[in-house]
Structure formats: C-alpha cells, structure tokens
Amino acid sequence: MEKMLLKVTENVKIAKNIYRMRLAGEGKAKPGQFVNIMLGGLFLRRPISVCDAAEGEFTIIYKVVGRGTELLATYPTGKVLDVLTGLGNGYDINLDIMRPLLVGGGVGSPPLYLLAKRLFELGKTPRVVLGFNTASEIILENEFRDLGLEVNITTIDGSRGTRGFVTDAIGCLSGVEGAKEGFAGAVEGAEGTGDFDYVFACGPEAMLRAVYDATQVDGQFSFEERMGCGFGACMGCSCKTRYGYKRICTEGPVLKRGEIIW
Amino acid sequence: MVDTSVTLSGLRLDNPVIPASGAFGFGAEFAKLYDLNILGALAFKGTTVEPRFGNPTPRIAEAPMGMINSVGLQNPGLEAVINEELPKLSEVFHKPLVANISGFSAEEYAACAKALGKLPQVGIIEVNISCPNVHGGGMSFGVDSKLAATVTREVKAVTTKPVYIKLSPNVTDITEIATACEEAGADGLSLINTLSAMRIDLKTRKPVLANTFGGLSGPAIFPVALRMVYQVYEAVSIPIIGMGGVSSAEDVIEMMLAGASAVQIGAANLRNPFACADIIRELPRAMEKYGINRLEDIIGGAHR
Ligand SMILES: Cc1cc2nc3c(=O)[nH]c(=O)nc-3n(C[C@H](O)[C@H](O)[C@H](O)COP(=O)(O)OP(=O)(O)OC[C@H]3O[C@@H](n4cnc5c(N)ncnc54)[C@H](O)[C@@H]3O)c2cc1C
Ligand SMILES: Cc1cc2nc3c(=O)[nH]c(=O)nc-3n(C[C@H](O)[C@H](O)[C@H](O)COP(=O)(O)O)c2cc1C
Ligand code: FES
Numbered sequence: 001m002e003k004m005l006l007k008v009t010e011n012v013k014i015a016k017n018i019y020r021m022r023l024a025g026e027g028k029a030k031p032g033q034f035v036n037i038m039l040g041g042l043f044l045r046r047p048i049s050v051c052d053a054a055e056g057e058f059t060i061i062y063k064v065v066g067r068g069t070e071l072l073a074t075y076p077t078g079k080v081l082d083v084l085t086g087l088g089n090g091y092d093i094n095l096d097i098m099r100p101l102l103v104g105g106g107v108g109s110p111p112l113y114l115l116a117k118r119l120f121e122l123g124k125t126p127r128v129v130l131g132f133n134t135a136s137e138i139i140l141e142n143e144f145r146d147l148g149l150e151v152n153i154t155t156i157d158g159s160r161g162t163r164g165f166v167t168d169a170i171g172c173l174s175g176v177e178g179a180k181e182g183f184a185g186a187v188e189g190a191e192g193t194g195d196f197d198y199v200f201a202c203g204p205e206a207m208l209r210a211v212y213d214a215t216q217v218d219g220q221f222s223f224e225e226r227m228g229c230g231f232g233a234c235m236g237c238s239c240k241t242r243y244g245y246k247r248i249c250t251e252g253p254v255l256k257r258g259e260i261i262w
Numbered sequence: 263m264v265d266t267s268v269t270l271s272g273l274r275l276d277n278p279v280i281p282a283s284g285a286f287g288f289g290a291e292f293a294k295l296y297d298l299n300i301l302g303a304l305a306f307k308g309t310t311v312e313p314r315f316g317n318p319t320p321r322i323a324e325a326p327m328g329m330i331n332s333v334g335l336q337n338p339g340l341e342a343v344i345n346e347e348l349p350k351l352s353e354v355f356h357k358p359l360v361a362n363i364s365g366f367s368a369e370e371y372a373a374c375a376k377a378l379g380k381l382p383q384v385g386i387i388e389v390n391i392s393c394p395n396v397h398g399g400g401m402s403f404g405v406d407s408k409l410a411a412t413v414t415r416e417v418k419a420v421t422t423k424p425v426y427i428k429l430s431p432n433v434t435d436i437t438e439i440a441t442a443c444e445e446a447g448a449d450g451l452s453l454i455n456t457l458s459a460m461r462i463d464l465k466t467r468k469p470v471l472a473n474t475f476g477g478l479s480g481p482a483i484f485p486v487a488l489r490m491v492y493q494v495y496e497a498v499s500i501p502i503i504g505m506g507g508v509s510s511a512e513d514v515i516e517m518m519l520a521g522a523s524a525v526q527i528g529a530a531n532l533r534n535p536f537a538c539a540d541i542i543r544e545l546p547r548a549m550e551k552y553g554i555n556r557l558e559d560i561i562g563g564a565h566r
Contacts, residue, residue, distance in 0.1 A: 001294070003535060043480055043533060044324050067324075084535070226320040228331060229532040232291040234284070235307070235336040236322035238315065245315055245336070250291075 001086050001231050006058065008079045011072075016136040017064045018107065019073050022057055023081065029053040030090030031115035032202070032222055032254045035060065036230035038082040039071050045084065046072070047230050047249070049202070049222075051110035051140075052117070058085070061110040061139060087230050088253050091115050091200055091220050093122065100126040101196035103166050103211050105203020106133070109140050111222060115200055116147055125149065127196055131166035131207065135159035166207060167214040199257075209262055221260060222253045264549040265556045268302070268524050270501055271424035271449045273358055273385045275302035275524060278514060278557065279542050282505050282528035283308050283362035283388065283428075284333065285479075288347040292531070293354040296539045305360035305526060306343075306351070308390050309378070311370050313339035318472040323461040328480025328507070329529055330459045332473035335364050340374055348383060358385025360503075362428070368416040379421030387423050388503075389413060392430025392455035404430035404455070407442035414446035424449035426503060429494075431483075432458045436490050437497035444498045451494060452503040452526065454487045480529040481507040488520050495521025495562050511541050511548035518557065519564040 006023035014020045029035075029050040035058065036045040046068040052059035064073050075081070093115070100119055102112045109130050119126050128144050131154040138160060144151045152169045153161030162169045199219030201211045208221045225248040228236035232250035239248055241259040246252055266277040281292070283305040289298055298304065316334030323330040338347065351359070361384045363374035375387050391413055392404035403409045410427065417425050427443040429436055431454040440451055456477025461470040469475075487506025495502060504522025508514060509530040517525045530537035545557075554560055 001291075001535070003295075038533065042324060043327060043329050043529070044322070045533065226322045228322040228329060229535070231535060233287045233535070234322070234331065234532050235287070235316065235333045236331060237319065238336055239319070240315065 001084055004083050004085050005080050006083050008075050008077050008081065009057070010077060011075055013073075014061070015139050016134075018061060018137065018139055019064070020051075020059065020061050021072070021075075022059050023083065024057055025083075025085075026056060029058065029086060029114065031093065031118050032090035032111050032220075033086060033088045034111075034230070034253065036084040036087055036227070037072065039068050042068055042071070044068075044228065045230060047087070047224075047227050049111035051113050053114060061107060063107040084230060088249060089251060091222070091254050092256075093118055095198065097124065097198040099196045100124060100198040100200055101170070101215075102126045102128045103170070103199060103201040103203070103207075104128070104130045104140075105166060105207035106131070106137065107139070108201075108203030108207070108222070111202050112200065113140055113143060116144060116149060120147060120149075126200075128152065129154065129166050129169045131155075131169070131203070132160075133157065165210060166203075167210045170211070170214055212257065212260065212262075219257045220254050221257065223248050223255060224253065225249075264546045264554065265558070266545055266549070268558050268561075270303075270386065270503070270524055273303075273424065275358070277302045277542055277545060278518065278522075278524040279538055279545070280305055280360060280503065280524055280526045281531055281538050282526035283360070283390065284331075285528040285531045288343075289351045289355055292535060292538075295535055298355040299357055300542050301355075301357060301538060302524060303358045303360055303385060304351075304355060305362050305388060306347070307337050308335050308362045308364045309337050309340055309343045309374055310335060310364050310366075311340050311373050313337065313342065320470060320472055321476065323470040323476065325459065325461065325478055325480070325482060328478055328482035329532070330461060330471065330476040330478050331456070332471045332476035334473065340377055344377060344381070348381065352383055359383045360386045360388045360426075362388045362390055364390045365413075368413050371413050372416045372420045375417040375425070376420040379423045384423060386426055386450075387417060387421055388426045388428050388452050389417055390428045390455065392428055392432070404439065405433050407439050410439050411442045411446035414443045414448050418447040426450040426452045428452035428455055429490075430455050431486065431490055431506075437493050440494045440498050444500050448500060450501040450503065450523075451498065452505065453494060454483070454490050454506045457483055457486065479507065480533075481509055483507045484509075484513060488517060491517060491522050492520040492564065496565065509537065509541075511544035514541060514545060515548060515552060515554070515557075515560065518561050521562040521565070523558075523561050
C-alpha cells in the first residue's frame with residue numbers, strides 16, 4: 001500500500017450514472033487491485049477497482065450509488081485526491097492456462113480491462129462476457145474490442161446483445177438457478193464461448209455465484225464488502241473461506257474457486 | 263526541546279500516543295508504513311480465549327464525522343495471539359504493549375490476563391468490559407458496577423501487571439462504574455469505548471449493519487469522550503487513558519487537559535494510516551504553540 005496525492009486529469013460521464021476518472025500518479029497496480037479514496041466531508045474512504053494503470057496514470061470507472069460516489073462525480077480536473085493505492089491481492093495471472101474467460105457484471109467490469117491487457121501481454125487471448133441491466137449502462141465494450149478481443153454483451157432487458165444474464169452468454173445453463181430456459185440458442189455468436197479453460201469474474205455477488213455454478217473450470221472471483229480501512233487493520237471486511245477467515249481488502253478481493261464458501 | 267513523555271502506573275512512555283485496540287490489528291499493516299517504535303505504546307486487537315469470527319457483514323457504516331462498526335471482536339484467539347501475532351509484532355516493535363482482553367465470563371477475562379500478563383512485552387492489561395457488539399458479552403459487565411468490580415478483582419488476582427479497565431460510555435453514570443473499578447483495585451481506566459449506534463439504508467429501508475447496532479467512533483464522539491474523561495478524572499485518583507475521536511495533536515492536548523495521562527487513537531488510523539505518526543510529529547509543535555514544556559504538567563489542567 002502507498003498513500004498518494006493524485007491529481008484528477010479527467011472525470012467524465014461514460015454511461016448512465018457511470019463515470020471514468022483518470023488520476024495522474026505512478027500507475028503501479030496489479031489487475032484486480034483497488035484504490036481507496038478519501039472524500040471531503042465523509043469519514044470512510046471509498047474503494048474503487050483499478051481499471052487501467054499505465055505510466056504515470058490510473059484509470060477508475062465508478063457508478064454513482066450514494067453520497068460518496070455522488071461527491072466523486074463533482075470533482076473537477078486539477079483537484080488533488082488523497083488515495084491509498086495498491087490494495088488487495090489482485091488476480092493471480094501466472095497460471096498454466098490457454099484460453100481464459102473474463103466475466104464482468106456492471107461496474108464489476110473495470111478491473112477486467114487491466115487484467116485483459118496483462119493476459120494479452122502473456123500471450124493469452126481472453127474471451128470477454130460483460131453483463132449490464134440495460135443498453136445505457138454499457139461500459140468498456142469498445143475498449144475491450146480495441147484490444148482485439150471478442151466481447152459478448154448481455155443486458156437483462158434485452159436492449160443490447162443477448163437478453164438475460166452473463167450466464168446466458170456463457171452458454172452453460174445447466175445448474176444455473178433461475179436461469180431462463182431457451183436462451184442458450186438465442187445467444188449471438190455463442191458458438192465457441194464454451195471454449196475456455198479458466199474463468200476470471202467480477203461483479204455483484206449473485207452474478208459471481210451464477211458464474212461459479214455455470215462453469216466447471218477453475219477460476220478467480222472478485223468480491224466486495226463494506227470496508228472500514230481497506231488495508232487490513234479493522235477486520236470490517238472479513239469473510240469465511242475453506243482456508244479460514246480472510247479479509248476481502250487484503251487476502252481478497254480475489255478469491256480462488258476452491259476457497260469460496262457461498 | 264519540549265518533553266512529551268508520560269508515566270502510566272510506573273511505565274514510562276516517550277509520548278502519550280497509543281493506537282487503540284481494534285483499529286491497529288497486531289501492528290503488521292502499519293509496520294510496513296512507518297517505524298512503530300515512534301509510538302508511546304500499542305494496544306492490540308481485543309483478544310478472547312477462543313478464536314472468533316465476529317458478527318456477519320456488513321459490519322461497517324459511515325456516520326457524520328465518524329464510523330460505526332459491529333466487527334464483534336474478531337480475533338484469532340489467545341493461543342494464536344501469543345504464539346503467532348505477538349512474536350511477529352516483537353520483531354518490529356520494542357515498546358510496551360497494551361494487551362486488550364475480552365471475555366464472556368470473569369473466568370475468561372482472568373484466563374486471558376494470566377497468559378498475556380506473563381509476557382515481558384506486555385506493559386498493561388486493558389480489560390474491555392464495554393464492547394457493545396457482542397450479545398450477552400462485554401455489555402453486561404460494563405453497565406453494572408458490581409459485575410465490573412468482579413471482573414476487576416478476578417483479573418487483578420492473576421497478574422502483577424497494571425490492570426486498566428476500559429469503560430463503556432453506554433451507561434447512565436460512568437463515574438459510578440469508574441469508582442467501582444477503582445475500589446476493586448484497578449490500576450487505571452481507559453475510556454471511552456464506542457457509543458451504541460445504527461444507520462438505516464433508505465433504499466432497502468433496513469439497518470445497514472447486519473448486526474443492526476454497532477459502535478460509533480471517530481471525531482463525532484470526541485466531545486462526549488472528553489466530557490466523560492473530565493467527569494471520571496474528578497471521581498477517581500487512578501490514571502486515565504483517554505480516547506474517542508482523537509485525530510490531531512491538539513485533540514491529544516485537549517484530552518490530557520480533561521484528565522487523561524495518555525491517549526489512544528482508534529478510527530483515525532483507518533481513515534489515515536499515518537494518523538499516529540502525524541500526531542506524534544505534530545505534538546511538539548502544538549505544545550510550543552500553547553506554551554507547554556512538559557506534557558505531564560497539563561494532565562487535568564482544565565479542572566477548576
Ligand atoms: C474492492 C472493491 C472494488 C470496487 N470497485 C468498484 C468499481 O470499480 N466501480 C464502482 O462503481 N464501484 C466499485 N466498488 C463499490 C464502491 O466501493 C461503492 O459503490 C461505494 O463505496 C459506494 O459509496 P457511496 O458513498 O456512493 O454509497 P453509500 O451511500 O455508502 O452506499 C450506497 C450503496 O452502495 C453500496 N456500497 C457502499 N459501500 C460499499 C462497498 N464498500 N462495497 C460495495 N458496495 C458498497 C451499498 O450497498 C449501499 O446500498 C468496489 C467495492 C469494493 C469493495
Ligand atoms: C473497527 C474497530 C474495532 C474495535 N475493536 C475493539 C476491541 O477489540 N476492543 C476494544 O476494547 N475496543 C475496540 N474498539 C474501540 C476503540 O478501541 C476505541 O475505544 C473507540 O473506537 C473510540 O476511539 P476512536 O474514536 O479514536 O476510534 C474498536 C473500534 C473500532 C473502530
Ligand atoms: S476493510 Fe479494514 S480490514 Fe478490510
């Protein structure tokens with residue numbers, strides 16, 4: 001962890017209630033790690049995943065859901081933020097895998113972007129499935145395509161891409177609780193999406209669970225929890241795993257398939 | 263050069279700044295950020311005989327100028343604390359430890375005190391009779407002067423280390439409990455623990471915390487803590503470790519003027535991981551600003 005003062009260089013709306021913020025600063029982050037941002041007038045920092053980290057720059061994408069993110073959306077370029085960086089374990093990418101599948105749900109998608117870049121650098125071409133509520137909330141579709149990746153979009157209301165949930169696009173409907181029948185065939189370009197040997201997922205817990213149930217291969221899942229500190233000091237974010245109690249902020253947010261207890 | 267040192271029950275501290283139990287873990291996260299030996303002492307996470315997971319999540323909520331937690335005493339248990347956490351801590355920290363203990367019976371408190379009191383690293387046993395998070399646990403000892411006195415006596419009987427009783431603010435008259443603990447042999451008092459509190463999520467219309475209630479800490483409670491330290495200082499003659507919302511060197515001075523011999527910093531560490539280091543660095547400057555040469559001289563200075 002490092003405590004840094006980072007200047008906002010961009011803060012723009014990119015979809016309904018969703019903003020992209022760029023911060024100038026030494027952009028060291030592993031995919032799946034997050035930053036914890038101090039906001040004027042609020043006591044607790046707010047954790048946001050790193051979407052991209054390049055030379056001298058961090059990118060985050062956040063959805064306005066409450067006071068903290070509302071405030072964040074008002075910050076002009078030039079404003080300096082107090083940010084804790086390099087938090088969390090991040091995804092483990094030193095794996096003997098060929099064809100990873102990345103599954104993102106809503107604003108769970110951003111950390112998968114940096115992950116996709118890093119996997120690409122390792123010579124792996126991930127497939128990407130991104131799920132949203134509706135077309136106006138879609139983010140990062142073009143950015144993933146610009147990396148040269150195949151992207152499947154799902155929307156719950158069917159306003160874009162496959163109607164339904166990410167699991168409908170993954171095409172492994174067996175055993176998915178509440179999955180609607182008949183969508184497997186309706187998946188655009190679904191042929192071949194079953195062709196993956198590893199899963200990386202980030203999104204709401206219900207989505208993570210559905211992806212876990214719908215896939216048989218090994219994988220890593222990124223979780224969220226309310227945080228008091230974000231760096232391991234308060235035990236606010238603990239969860240039970242098959243290998244004991246873990247702090248989502250420190251031993252997580254990414255848990256391996258084999259350790260998850262739902 | 264100003265003198266920041268203070269004495270607690272014969273224990274000399276270079277400065278009065280002590281990270282509070284529960285907001286500093288066992289020091290490991292902070293040792294990566296700064297040299298912990300700048301601290302006066304260090305209070306580690308509340309320890310119980312058995313390992314505890316604590317309450318279900320969410321167990322953290324935002325509050326105006328503070329936070330509410332319902333962690334519920336998550337800790338690895340007495341054995342792991344002694345065999346794993348404290349040896350690790352001793353590699354990076356060579357000042358006295360404040361061993362914060364909790365229990366669900368007077369015997370459990372005594373068992374923790376006995377085992378931890380034997381360790382040379384431990385300078386003070388701090389008995390948390392006030393954690394408002396655990397049903398049927400800490401709360402009942404902290405709100406009843408007879409029970410508080412019983413725990414004090416049981417703990418005193420098994421250790422030669424100074425015993426500080428950590429008081430709950432969730433009582434009608436904190437001086438009554440304070441006096442009972444002093445009469446039962448307490449060497450000092452720590453106050454305050456968190457104030458019982460809650461938040462409700464407007465979207466779900468349900469309590470934010472899975473446990474419904476939690477404990478409020480942070481700057482929001484500073485004036486309340488100050489008032490209680492002031493009152494207890496008048497009621498007892500044993501030393502007080504003051505805490506509750508302390509976030510700056512000025513707050514430390516204010517708390518000591520109210521009657522604290524040393525000060526603990528809790529929630530501030532969570533918002534700013536360098537809080538204790540910043541306060542210790544600023545303290546001499548703040549003392550000079552307010553014309554203080556020896557910090558110890560100002561303890562209780564606000565009393566008329
Ligand atoms: C490791 C991690 C990574 C995250 N990455 C992103 C990201 O890349 N983009 C993004 O938009 N959001 C992300 N979040 C969620 C984000 O932290 C919350 O949406 C934010 O803290 C809400 O703050 P608020 O003040 O706006 O809302 P509040 O008023 O505090 O709460 C509004 C709602 O937000 C939810 N919420 C509040 N705090 C958290 C929290 N810490 N974690 C999860 N949900 C919370 C609650 O369900 C609540 O109902 C991440 C959370 C975690 C733990
Ligand atoms: C996350 C958290 C965990 C805590 N855990 C303990 C504990 O285990 N034992 C204890 O005696 N007090 C515990 N406390 C209370 C603090 O030590 C302190 O008394 C209180 O928070 C007031 O100080 P502050 O406002 O500086 O945080 C905890 C506080 C917080 C915020
Ligand atoms: S948020 Fe404090 S330990 Fe994870």
